[in-house]
Amino acid sequence: MIMNESASKRSKWVLHQCCIRSDSRSEKTRRQLLEAAFNEIYEYGFQAASLSRILKNAGVTKGALYHHFSSKFDLGYAVVDEIIATSIEDFWIKPLRDAEDPIETFTQLMYKAAEETGMEMLRLGCPLNNLAQEMSPIDAGFRERLERIFSSWREALANALRGAQERGQVRKDIDPEQTAIFVLAALEGCVGSAKAAQRMDVLYACGNGLIHYLNGLRVVQEG
Amino acid sequence: MIMNESASKRSKWVLHQCCIRSDSRSEKTRRQLLEAAFNEIYEYGFQAASLSRILKNAGVTKGALYHHFSSKFDLGYAVVDEIIATSIEDFWIKPLRDAEDPIETFTQLMYKAAEETGMEMLRLGCPLNNLAQEMSPIDAGFRERLERIFSSWREALANALRGAQERGQVRKDIDPEQTAIFVLAALEGCVGSAKAAQRMDVLYACGNGLIHYLNGLRVVQEG
DNA sequence: ATTGACATACCGACCGGTATGAATGTAGGC
DNA sequence: GCCTACATTCATACCGGTCGGTATGTCAAT
Missing domain, CATH: 1.10.357.10 (Tetracycline Repressor, domain 2)
Structure with missing residues (x-):
């Protein structure tokens, strides 16, 4: 357990250290949001795209979305x-x-x-x-x-x-x-x-x- | 007996049967709904088309719409x-x-x-x-x-x-x-x-x- | 008296968006 | 190395508004 903790801690630390990169936790969440949003928009169009469906498919909540993007349009533009x-x-x-x-x-x-x-x-x-x-x-x-x-x-x-x-x-x-x-x-x-x-x-x-x-x-x- | 029915009644019957005429009040309302719906759908697409905007532009109320059409899809199909x-x-x-x-x-x-x-x-x-x-x-x-x-x-x-x-x-x-x-x-x-x-x-x-x-x-x- | 042609009022579902707070790191002083 | 102060990164709960659709009332014409 201790090993587990230190190992995970170190890996996370190193992870963050070497990366402004796209594999930080935050960037991963952002990525999932973008991809789920793309799929939703591709399927239904932008206007009929539902944020709740995007969130469900991305596996995150609305707080995460509005942390990374300021509005539905902002999300669409990023896509x-x-x-x-x-x-x-x-x-x-x-x-x-x-x-x-x-x-x-x-x-x-x-x-x-x-x-x-x-x-x-x-x-x-x-x-x-x-x-x-x-x-x-x-x-x-x-x-x-x-x-x-x-x-x-x-x-x-x-x-x-x-x-x-x-x-x-x-x-x-x-x-x-x-x-x-x-x-x-x-x-x-x-x-x-x-x-x-x-x-x-x-x-x-x-x-x-x-x-x-x-x-x-x-x-x-x-x- | 059917032949004995009055001429006016028969002509109305035919009229109602075929709905050819467009100058009845009902047909005019229907026409206005169709045209307003076409404009709305042309502008925003079907999914983003708003029934309330259609009604406002057609100058009728929701009762009229759902008298002539059974649903939004039915209206869209008619358009x-x-x-x-x-x-x-x-x-x-x-x-x-x-x-x-x-x-x-x-x-x-x-x-x-x-x-x-x-x-x-x-x-x-x-x-x-x-x-x-x-x-x-x-x-x-x-x-x-x-x-x-x-x-x-x-x-x-x-x-x-x-x-x-x-x-x-x-x-x-x-x-x-x-x-x-x-x-x-x-x-x-x-x-x-x-x-x-x-x-x-x-x-x-x-x-x-x-x-x-x-x-x-x-x-x-x-x- | 009945029916067609509407008008009005209302419904629950869902919409995009926000306020709040709880974890989870993260930098600086000792 | 450790503790404190702060910043990120989200989760939860909730908001007012709009959605398509319905139930009921009205009223003229049969």
């Missing part, structure tokens, strides 16, 4: 900044930087997304777009944060397309910025259509349409 | 069936039937939509898609109704494309059904992107991208 933004950045944006063949890269990312989160995406759509559709018209805080994500996504794709143009992979008669805007819109439209229909075949048909469009951007091959 | 479905049918579907040049027709409808409801559409998006994105994953009643609308929209566009193929206006190497699915997804994606950004230039860039894609479906002209 956008710390979960949605980073996951879009990691999954979609980073691979586009210095991609040898951006059209191939983007297509592969679509397949990868369908593989990894197919069922969830079919049922619930894209978390980023869901939140943008719900909150952009009615709250500037959400709109600015979400649009910042979309904006860097579009920028990354436009840059990739411009690079491919310069390397002679993509037709020179298309505008990279406009094309990037349309491609992301079409992508979100495809996910949304499949979600609306709740049918996998719609997702596939739509995805193929988009891939077909993307390949149409390549320089015409003679032969 | 889909009697407002959204008919407006999509009138605006987008009917013009596609026996259109001489469906690509031209569709493009013109996009311009017309931007003209007629530009500001509102920029701020709040497409009522049909909004509701589908919000409710399809979590309520079968909404999903079936909304998907029925999408389905006939897609069917009308696919038929129009097939007709254009047969008339030699559209390339024969594209699949009308898949193309229709993609075009509607892209359209909703464009509206959604503009709404998310709350920027008109995104709507224009995106619309031009879609129009460019549509024109790419035409048979290649020599010259």
